[in-house]
Amino acid sequence: MFGRQDSGDTEMERLVLDALRKVNDPELHRSIVEIGMIKNLIVKEGDVSFDIVLTTTACPLKAQIQKEAADAAYSVEGVQNVKVNISGETLAPKVSKKQPIPGIKNIIAVSSGKGGVGKTTVSVNLACALQRRGATVGILDADIYGPNVPLMMGLKNAIINEKTPDGKMKPPENHNIKVMSMAFLVKDEQPVVWRGPLLDRVIRQFFTDTGWGELDYLIVDLPPGTGDAQLTIIEAVPLVGAVIVTTPQEVAILDSKKGLSMFKNAGIPVLGVIENMSYYICPHCDDKTYLFGQGGGKTLADLLDVPFLGEVPMNPAVRQHADVGEPIVVAEPESLQSEAFYQIAHQLTPTSCERGVNELLATATVS
Numbered sequence: 001m002f003g004r005q006d007s008g009d010t011e012m013e014r015l016v017l018d019a020l021r022k023v024n025d026p027e028l029h030r031s032i033v034e035i036g037m038i039k040n041l042i043v044k045e046g047d048v049s050f051d052i053v054l055t056t057t058a059c060p061l062k063a064q065i066q067k068e069a070a071d072a073a074y075s076v077e078g079v080q081n082v083k084v085n086i087s088g089e090t091l092a093p094k095v096s097k098k099q100p101i102p103g104i105k106n107i108i109a110v111s112s113g114k115g116g117v118g119k120t121t122v123s124v125n126l127a128c129a130l131q132r133r134g135a136t137v138g139i140l141d142a143d144i145y146g147p148n149v150p151l152m153m154g155l156k157n158a159i160i161n162e163k164t165p166d167g168k169m170k171p172p173e174n175h176n177i178k179v180m181s182m183a184f185l186v187k188d189e190q191p192v193v194w195r196g197p198l199l200d201r202v203i204r205q206f207f208t209d210t211g212w213g214e215l216d217y218l219i220v221d222l223p224p225g226t227g228d229a230q231l232t233i234i235e236a237v238p239l240v241g242a243v244i245v246t247t248p249q250e251v252a253i254l255d256s257k258k259g260l261s262m263f264k265n266a267g268i269p270v271l272g273v274i275e276n277m278s279y280y281i282c283p284h285c286d287d288k289t290y291l292f293g294q295g296g297g298k299t300l301a302d303l304l305d306v307p308f309l310g311e312v313p314m315n316p317a318v319r320q321h322a323d324v325g326e327p328i329v330v331a332e333p334e335s336l337q338s339e340a341f342y343q344i345a346h347q348l349t350p351t352s353c354e355r356g357v358n359e360l361l362a363t364a365t366v367s
């Protein structure tokens with residue numbers, strides 16, 4: 001009877017899927033079926049096999065998820081054998097024709113049309129969420145004139161004074177994440193007043209002359225807008241894609257469209273829109289207040305025809321922790337904000353990138 005699925009197998013497949021639906025990812029608190037972690041479910045005469053797709057195969061929660069999923073499948077009557085394959089190494093498709101940077105698998109840029117919407121906050125928390133899911137992660141601070149990543153990563157006083165054995169700049173590290181920033185090369189009080197060509201050279205060197213080692217993800221925190229730094233990165237770096245950060249009230253669609261055109265014209269997929277400072281929950285009465293209006297990020301994503309990746313609530317704790325170098329994902333991993341960052345990080349993992357890339361490639365031109 002092998003080779004063709006009979007109606008008993010189809011029914012059992014449905015029951016197994018229902019059982020798996022009840023298994024939640026321990027950090028995302030959502031069903032592993034609903035967030036697309038289960039792939040290739042096959043049921044044949046009581047034998048069940050499926051894949052669980054993780055951020056990386058090194059995910060620390062791997063054993064727990066694997067066991068709970070296997071137990072769920074065994075709970076279905078008639079199931080005799082369950083085989084769970086863990087996968088996490090499928091990389092985002094290499095749409096870029098640029099030379100890859102040796103050792104770095106996925107480079108994702110975090111951008112915005114306007115300043116102050118939370119790009120750096122998103123960059124550091126996304127990086128920490130990916131790292132805590134088992135990925136090796138670095139952050140490149142491409143904001144040369146206003147570098148904020150070191151402060152938010154607890155590396156305010158770090159400088160670069162060492163080289164790696166292969167002669168590259170050794171990036172300072174905290175929260176198990178390597179960071180490169182202009183702030184490590186100039187003193188606080190010195191303003192950086194470089195013109196375009198020098199800026200271009202420095203940014204290129206940050207990618208190629210830093211001892212990043214092996215990285216699953218390099219998150220690039222961009223300055224706001226569509227200036228020289230963005231153009232250099234688009235030209236020189238094999239980006240897997242970019243995410244756009246906005247706040248609900250930022251109905252400056254034109255600015256965001258400009259950013260989107262910049263990426264799309266260069267053949268770089270926009271993986272989606274993140275809405276930051278979406279709402280505020282009163283600590284006394286749990287009331288949800290949409291301080292800046294509601295639904296701006298989703299509207300923007302729909303208008304730009306890219307995925308909406310999620311909303312991050314507003315909370316003074318985000319800034320307070322950032323100011324002392326502890327991203328909220330590290331300082332308060334159970335908070336609503338951290339959960340939002342984990343969910344966004346999950347969507348940026350390879351399988352989801354693939355979905356985003358394919359959708360975007362289908363609509364390659366910008367109106």
Ligand SMILES: Nc1ncnc2c1ncn2[C@@H]1O[C@H](COP(=O)(O)OP(=O)(O)OP(=O)(O)O)[C@@H](O)[C@H]1O
Binds near residue numbers: 276318
């Ligand atoms: N969800 C949030 N809740 C509360 N405060 C936040 C939140 N997100 C960001 N902030 C705070 O808002 C300020 C601006 O955020 P951030 O520096 O990340 O923005 P940015 O877009 O990188 O700014 P710039 O364009 O200047 O680089 C920071 O003080 C940060 O701590």
Ligand SMILES: [Mg+2]
Binds near residue numbers: 119120121221222223
């Ligand atoms: Mg910033």
